[in-house]
Amino acid sequence: MGDKAQAHPGAAGRAVAADHPASIRNVVLVGHSGSGKTTLVEALALTAGAVNRAGRVEDGGSLSDYDEIEHRQQRSVQLSLVPVEWDGxxxxxxxxxxxxxxxxxxxxxxRSADAALFVVSASDGVNGSTRMVWEECAAVGMPRAIVITHLEAAxxxxxxxxxxxxxxxxxxxPDAVLPLYLPLHGPQGHDGHAPVTGLVGLLTQKLFDYSAGERKESEPGEDQLPRLEEARNRLIEGIISESEDETLMDRYLGGEQVDIRTLIEDLERAVARGAFFPVLAAAPAAEGAKQGIGTVELLDLVVRGFPTPLEHEAPAVTTIDGKPRVLKPCDPDGPLVAEVVKTSSxxxxxxxxxxxxFSGTLRPDETVHVSGHGLADRGHEDHDVDERVGALTTPFGKQQRPVTHAVAGDLACVAKLGRAETGDTLSARDDPLLMEPWQMPDPLLPLAIQAHSKPDEDKLSQGLARLVAxxxxxxxxxNQDTHQVxxxxxxxAHADVALERLRSRYGVQVDVVPHRVSLRExxxxxxxxxxxxVKQSGGHGQYAICExxxxxLPGGSGIEFVDKVVGGAVPRQFxxxxxxxVRAQAAKGVAAGYPLIDVRVTLLDGKAHSVDSSDAAFQTAGALALREAATDAGIHLLEPVAEVTVLVGDDYVGAVMSDLSGRRGRLLGTEQVGNGRILVRAEVPEIEIGRYAVDLRSLSHGTARFxxxxxxxxxxxxxxxxxxxQQEREAS
Structure with missing residues (x-):
């Protein structure tokens, strides 16, 4: 890795195509907000020749042509794909x-990637949420590498x-997380900081100087070798310890000089199988430079060390009726199985x-089967429909460039799939299949909204449907109880983006109103x-009396109705x-307008009229009787109680338990779950946890979830x- 001295011809102005999974690498960039992921992507695109030094391509497109919401938010709010080409x-x-x-x-x-680059800012370090994502990748064996950015910072x-x-x-x-290169620094500036001007490869012991705007290779001076020796020896030992050749360590410890080519091959294999995690450096290019510092080394690592889609086991696939289906891994000639990983308008x-x-080859203008994803509880209806694929494109900023096909292992954009939503499976019309859905976090922050005006009310339903799609x-x-949307x-931030998308994309202005929980009486x-x-004012009257x-009753009993009428005081048909x-009035409530539950209503007596009594009259009498009973009884308001489970690190357990107690919570216990994490269980009134998703994140510095x-x-x-x-009276 790291032997190239010049940037390769790129793909500016044309779509990057792939005809076989072996010539594809799918890499996801992970890191906290502000770590430099987007800047790094732009630098890699520059080095690969996909953009010029102004960040633009031949047809005028730009990687900086992001969603207008991202411009206003000053941060990325959605997944973006940037395809580049390197070494074919x-x-x-x-x-x-x-x-x-x-x-x-x-x-x-x-879900879309076969390997991950964890981008870590030298200014900010590693936060808790990034650690959690690392653990997720480790659980599924995803290969990973680390890129340290912001090395120009003081x-x-x-x-x-x-x-x-x-x-x-x-x-x-810890010896599986080691650097492949060390940064070279130029002369100190007035602030005492020496800028990064290049890298030195620990295995090859070559210097790669970027100070002139392009990567130049040279030999290190004798005064630089002692600095490299300790880091180089540790790297070699780390690579050998992960080698599939079990004799290599004994030979190395016995004094044998291991061939550099053997070390590089073992390194590449260890990275590809997720056993070794190299650390690389990235720094901004000099003004007018053609390459960002460390970008050639990073692209080489991706091409030579990261696995192809052929090495990534696909998610489980079944037929529509749930029967398992075994497919060859990433076969371009196999049955079509693709997944919608993002939907935009x-x-x-x-x-x-x-x-x-994941399987087969997707082509424009063919008819595919779209299978629902089982998220009906979130407003995403299940569906199994046939749809015609529109144009097939690959994105670049806001530009969409046509491609002729997308083979297994590749990603592409499909236009005009009117029913497909994120998480849906696309398969052949005559062989419909369904992929196992990926795990989605449960949204736990409620945002109650109402249309701002009558025109907005007419468009609200359609706008919301598109938003959740x-x-x-x-x-x-x-909510049928509170009559709130x-x-x-x-x-x-998620809520702010949702409101902005409703306004800017779908032309729907809404107002946020206080969220109400479903109380009971x-x-x-x-x-x-x-x-x-009793009403007898001419014509057919109404007559019904009941007592x-x-x-x-104990909680959870609902409404019980008991008939104890004797002597036919109330005719059986009534x-x-x-x-x-009674039940209709209970549903409306008897005091504050909340449904009445957990009572037994016993009908004891009543009167009827041979002509004027009717079904409607006795329904009204039953409702009146329940309301009168409520005037002489104490009415309790009942609030919903939730069982809350919080997964939190040891450092924040005390703060979380104290906070739950302050929310009228009853602690049920704690449980050690490994990795320095504790599961805290409590019962808490729902009215107290409306903003818990926000408060817990602040309390635990983003490391806890519930x-x-x-x-x-x-x-x-x-x-x-x-x-x-009192709040209800003020609101009304």
């Missing part, structure tokens, strides 16, 4: 957002940051679907009520009418109930 290999660079609210885009990138220290990465990412084997083209092809991490709820999001004590509905008794009226599950309704404390009633 197509490299699909998948740039992911670093902010936790857009983890759905990150997971789409991980007090940036490559060796120290390499040590930090080894501690953060090499818990099982273009004002001119319409819906565009970014797909990863693009983003499977968002859940749309039409609720978008469940991953955080405040119940009787605090036994009470009686009499319902009298009931209401008593509270008993169900009374029950219907789940919630409704368990029951229970009485609300009087002071809280009084506050809720």
């Amino acid at each position: 290999i197509k490299i699909n660079l998948l740039d992911t957002p670093g902010y936790a609210d857009f983890v759905g885009e990150l997971r789409a990138g991980l 007090r940036a220290d490559f060796e120290e940051m390499t040590r930090v990465c080894a501690e953060a990412f090499g818990a099982d084997d 273009d004002p001119y083209v319409g819906r565009i679907s970014l797909v990863r092809v 693009e983003d499977p991490t968002m859940r749309l709820e039409q 609720v978008l469940w999001c991953l955080g405040e 119940t009787f605090a004590n036994r009470s009686a009520g009499r319902g009298r509905h 009931i008794e209401v008593e509270p 008993i169900p009418s009374v029950e219907k009226g 789940d919630r599950r409704y368990v029951r309704h229970e009485p609300m404390p009087p002071q809280v109930a009084d506050r809720v009633r």
Whole structure:
């Protein structure tokens, strides 16, 4: 790795194509917001010849032509694909957002890729969320490498940051996280900082000088060799320890000089199988330079060390009725199986679907089967339909360049799939298949919205449908109890982007209103009520009288109706009418307008008229009787209680438990789950955790996550109930 001295001819002005999986590398860039992922992608595109020094291509497109929301947010909010070519290999660079609210885009990138580049800022280090993604990649054996950026910053220290990465990412084997190159520094400036001007390869012991704007290779001076020796020996030992040749370590320890070519081949194999994680450096190119510092070395690593799609086991595939289907890995001639990993809308083209092809070859203008993804609970309906593929393109900034096909292992954009949503499977029309869905985080921050005006109300439903079709991490709820439209999001930034997309893309202006939880009412004590509905003012009258008794029941009992009428005081045909009226009134509530639950209503007596009694009259009488009983009884407000499970590091367990207690939570226990993490379980009123997704992130510095599950309704404390009633009065 690292023997090339000149940039290769790139793909400026044309689409990068691939005809076989072996000539493709799919690489996802991972790192916290501000770590330099997008800048690195632009530098790699410059070195590969995909853009010129101004960051533009021949047809005027630019990698900086991002979504207008990203310009306003000043950060990436969505997955983007930048294909480049290096050494005859197509490299699909998948740039992911670093902010936790857009983890759905990150997971789409991980699903699409065969290897990952973890981008770490020398200024900021490794945060908790990046560690969690590393562990996810480790769990599935995804090959990884580390790129340290921002080396131009004051007090940036490559060796120290390499040590930090080894501690953060090499818990099982720190010697598997080692640098391949060390940075070269120029003369110190007035601020005392020496800029990075090039790299020195530890294996080849070659200097690569970028100071003149292009990479120049030379031999190190005698004074530089001692600095390299310790790092070089450690790297060689790390490579040999991961070698498949078990005799190599004994030979090395016995004093044998191991051939550099053998070391490089062992290194490449160890990287490809996810056993060794090289650390590289990247720094900005000098003004007017054709190559960014470290970009040639990084592209060489991707081409020679990262696996092809042929080496990546595809997700499980079944037939539509759930029968397992075994496919050859990444076979261009096999049955078509592709997955929509991202959905976006273009004002001119319409819906565009970014797909990863796992089997077969996708071509324009063919009819494919689109299989639903099982996220109906989030507002994404299940479906199995046939659709015609429109144009097939590869993206570059905002440009879309036509391609003739996409083979297994490649990514491409498909136009005009009107029903396909993120997570859907595309397969042959006569052989429909379904891929196992990838894990999506559960959106836990509610955003209650309403149309700003009547024209907005007319467009709201369609706008929301399009919004959730693009983003499977968002859940749309039409709450029948509170009559609110609720978008469940991953955080405040996610919610802001959703509102902006509704406004700018779909022309829908909405107002955010306070989110209401689904409260209930119940009787605090036994009470009686009499319902009298008598109207005789000419013509057919109405006559119904009933007497009931209401008593509270244990939680979860619902509404029980008991008939204890004797002597036919209420004719048998009208008993169900009374029950219907009681249940209808219970659904509306008897005090604060929340549904009544957990009571037994006993019909004791009543009166009827031979002519004027009717089903409707006894329904009304039953409702009146329940309302009268409520006036003489204490009414409890019941609030929903959720079981909350928080996965948090040891450092923040105390703070999390204290915070849950402050939310009226009842701690149920803790459980050690490994990797220095604790699972905290508690029962907490839902009214207290509306913003918990935001608060927990702040409390744990982004390292904790939680789940919630409704368990029951229970009485609300009087002071809280009084506050809720006051808020209801003010709102009305």
